[in-house]
Every structure is written in C-alpha cells, then in structure tokens.
Amino acid sequence: MERTFVKDWRGVHKAALALILRCIADHGSPPSPAELQVATAAPSAETVQHMLQEMESRGLIFRDPGSGSILAAYPLSAVPTPHRVRLADGRQVQAMCAVDALGVALVFGQDTHISSRCRHCRADIEVSVVGERIGAYSPASAVVWYTPAAVHCAVAAEGQCPYINFFCSREHVKDWKRDLSAPRGQILPLERALDRARAVFNPMKGLGGGPS
Structure with missing residues (x-):
C-alpha cells in the first residue's frame, strides 16, 4: 500500500481528517459540511467543498461520485465492510x-x-x-x-x-x-x-x- 497521501498535507487537511475519523468512530457517519467548516475555520461552504475535492485527489478520503457523501476516510469506512x-x-x-x-x-x-x-x-x-x-x-x-x-x-x-x-x-x-x-x-x-x-x-x- 504505497499511498503517500500525508507527505505534504496542510494543517487544514489534518484538522478535517481528524474530525472525519472521530465522527465515523463515534457515530458511524462523517461530519456535516458545516461541522467541517467550523473545525477548519474555512471562510465558506465553497472552501469546504474545494478542500474535500483536494483531500479526495490525495487519497485521504473517498466520496460517492453521485452525492458527494464521504464513504471512507482512511483507514475507516463509513459503510459496512468485511x-x-x-x-x-x-x-x-x-x-x-x-x-x-x-x-x-x-x-x-x-x-x-x-x-x-x-x-x-x-x-x-x-x-x-x-x-x-x-x-x-x-x-x-x-x-x-x-x-x-x-x-x-x-x-x-x-x-x-x-x-x-x-x-x-x-x-x-x-x-x-x-x-x-x-x-x-x-x-x-x-x-x-x-x-x-x-x-x-x-x-x-x-x-x-x-x-x-
């Protein structure tokens, strides 16, 4: 598993991923965009979406192609697995x-x-x-x-x-x-x-x- 997705990540990615992991572990589901905006001090909802797109491009998270919902934040899955x-x-x-x-x-x-x-x-x-x-x-x-x-x-x-x-x-x-x-x-x-x-x-x- 040669993913190097954390090599050059920014602090905002770290804060967002930490919140996503905690929410999945605590509640079985990822945080809302509004919760991510607060956790990362993002200035707008559009900034949050751009951040999620960048995190997905780095392999930090995986989202449903249709809805954009977060399905996984490595190493956790928000949906059942074996x-x-x-x-x-x-x-x-x-x-x-x-x-x-x-x-x-x-x-x-x-x-x-x-x-x-x-x-x-x-x-x-x-x-x-x-x-x-x-x-x-x-x-x-x-x-x-x-x-x-x-x-x-x-x-x-x-x-x-x-x-x-x-x-x-x-x-x-x-x-x-x-x-x-x-x-x-x-x-x-x-x-x-x-x-x-x-x-x-x-x-x-x-x-x-x-x-x-």
Whole structure:
C-alpha cells in the first residue's frame, strides 16, 4: 500500500481528517459540511467543498461520485465492510481492507481487535494488535493477500482495497487465485502486513485521538 497521501498535507487537511475519523468512530457517519467548516475555520461552504475535492485527489478520503457523501476516510469506512475493528475503548469501526484494519491501532493510538473472514472460504479470522504489534490471532495460519497500488488504475478504494484481504491459510490464497482472475500481489504474514500499515499510517499516528 504505497499511498503517500500525508507527505505534504496542510494543517487544514489534518484538522478535517481528524474530525472525519472521530465522527465515523463515534457515530458511524462523517461530519456535516458545516461541522467541517467550523473545525477548519474555512471562510465558506465553497472552501469546504474545494478542500474535500483536494483531500479526495490525495487519497485521504473517498466520496460517492453521485452525492458527494464521504464513504471512507482512511483507514475507516463509513459503510459496512468485511473488516470490523473493536477499539480498546469499546468503539467499533469498519476498515477499508486488511492492512487498513491493522493500521487502525496506529491512527487511534490504542490496542484493537479485528474480526474478519477468509476471502476464500468465509471462515472467521480474529487478529489482535497489542502495543503496535500483532497479538493473539486465529487461525494460526492466517495471512494477508496484498496487491500494490501500481497494479490498479482506479482509486485505492475501488481498485486496491477490495483485493487486500485476510485468508485463513496460504493454501486458500492459492485456491482463491485459481478461481478468480486476481491481480498481481504477494502473501504477507500478519507481522509483515502490519509493517505495510506502519508505512502508510505512521504519519497519522494518534490522529484519530486516544481512547474516548
């Protein structure tokens, strides 16, 4: 996941993204444009819309092409996904992909427990991130299939994220790839998948705020 969307962001983007993440985590939905205007001290509603367009172009957020509603603010999704994450403070969120699910612990500065399913057989997969390391997980053979952004022409939410999933074993990744025209990628042990999450989300550490 080679997104570098936070490399040169401005303070206004940071304030806006922090509010969006907190609202999704607290309420399951993003803030209103009016709330964003207050949080960023934007002079007008038009300025807020321009800011959202710029954030989307950088890959910080993903919006519905028709309504303009915010559907995701990385690493969180405002709509249901297969990757449910419970924060240590009890809040529950949805992540865009397996690597994003692992990155939630970094962005919110607290331990997490991930509940997902094998992309091939739909068996339950449970993974804990404790102290920014992989904790307990099951099954013991669980891995992540990772496909790089360079493989896709679409934005990450549509082209990359749907393919970055948990699998209960390497064998099930291979079976899935045989059954489907899957894009190029690699199998990652969970700790290496967390390393990918660190590469993306370390610049955002604590942005979602600590335990509520």
